[in-house]
Amino acid sequence: MSVRDWLQLALTEGIGPILTSRLVAAVGSANAAAHADRRMLANIEGIGSARASSLADALRKAGDLVDAELDRCAVADVQVIALEQEDYPALLKAIPDPPPVVYVKGTLEARDLNAVAIVGSRTCSHYGREQAERFAGLLAASGMTVVSGGARGIDSSAHRGAMQHPKGRTIAVLGCGLDIVYPPENESLFGQIVERGALLSEFPLGTPPARENFPRRNRLISGLSRGVLVIEADLASGALITARQAVDDHGRPVFALPGRVDNSLSAGPHALIRDGAVLTTGMADILDGLGPLPVGATLPAAEEPEVEGDSESPAESSPPPRAPVELSDRQRRILDGLGSDPTDVDGVMARTDLTAQVVLQELTVLSLRGLVRRVDGQSYVRR
Secondary structure, X not given: OOHHHHHHHHHOOXXXXXXXXXXXXXXXXXXXXXXXXXXXXXXXXXXXXXXHHHHHHHHHHHHHHHHHHHHHHHHHOOEEEEOOOOOOOHHHHOOOOOOOEEEEEEOOOHHHHOEEEEEEOOOOOHHHHHHHHHHHHHHHHOOOEEEEOOOOOHHHHHHHHHHOOOOOEEEEEOOOOOOOOOOXXXXXXXXXXXXXXXXXXOOOOOOOOOOOHHHHHHHHHHHOOOEEEEEOXXXXXXXXXXXXXXXXXXXXXXXXXXXXXXXXXXXXXXXXHHOOOEEOOOHHHHHHHHOOOOOOOOOOOOOOOOOOOOOOOOOOOOOOOOOOOOOOXXXXXXXXXXXXXXXXXXXXXXXXXXXXXXXXXXXHHHHHOOOEEEEEOOEEEEO
C-alpha cells in the first residue's frame, strides 16, 4: 500500500471519493487504480466511455503533482493518511464515501474513536456560546473527543470548551487546505488545537475556503463522531446538513439543545427534535443516546490513579466477572455490584469499597462503553 497512490487518486480532478472506491474495488488496489488506462476506466460505473479518456489524462496529471504536494506537507508539518492505513480514523472509514486521504496537523489518538460532534450557527447568541462551551467541557471531562468545524460561533466555542479540561481533546475539520487559516481570527485557536488534538481536512494544501467545500466538510464532522449535538441553528444552517448526514447516511444519533421559541436560531434544533433527535438538556441524555461502541472498536484502558483504600480484591459476594477483559479491576467490581434494579452511587460505594470520585469516574467510562445505563439522577443499572 502506498500513500502516493491514494494521494494521486485524491488529487485527480473529476474522481471523487465514491468513484475512487468503485475504481479501487474494480481493479483490486490503489496502485492499479492510479495507473488505470482508458479501457479500465470505461468499465467503471459512473464513468463510461465518454469520460474515460479525460479521466485517464487527469490521473496522469495528478501523478505529476504528488511529489510537490508531499513536499509542501512536509514543510507545513502536515501528515497525509491514506484510507488503507491503520491510523486512518475507523469511524470515518465506515461512511459510504470516505476520502481517499485525510490531511492531519497535530495527532490522532485511539481515544478519538470516542468522539461527539458539536455544531451550530456562526452567528450564535451568548447563550449558544455558553452551552457549547459547557457541553464540550463535560464531554472532555468524560474522556470524549470533541469534533467541530473550526468556524466562528458555536464551533469555536466547542473547541475552546473542550480544551478547558486539562486532558481535553478536540478535532477541527476544515473546509480548506490546512495551510490556510479560515476564519483568520482563529489562528491562535488553531495553534492550540494542534497541541491538544488535530486539524483535519480532505482538501489539498492551498485549497481556498470555497462555499461548496463546506457540505463535504460537514460529512467528515459526522463521520468522525459517534453522535452529533446541534446547538442553535436556523433552518438553512449547515449544522442541519451535518445532522441529516449523521442520521440518513451514517446511522449516528443526533442530539439537539432546545431554545427560546421566539429565537430563529432555535428553529433548527426544534425541527430536529420534532423529527426524532434526542432532546438534550444534560450529559445523561448524550450518554444514554450514544449506545455502545461500534462492533470491533475498543477504547484505551482507563487510567488507574492511586486512591487510598482501593483494594485489589473483588467483593466477596460478587459473581464471577462477565465484563470484557480490557476492563480494569475497579470497573469489573462496579459491574458486579450492579444488576437490573437501580443502584445509587452510595450503594455502589458500599458494595465496592471505592471512593465517590472513583465510582463516578468509572461509571462514566462504563456508560460510554454501553455497559451501564443511568436511569434516575445518580442511579445506575447494568445493561
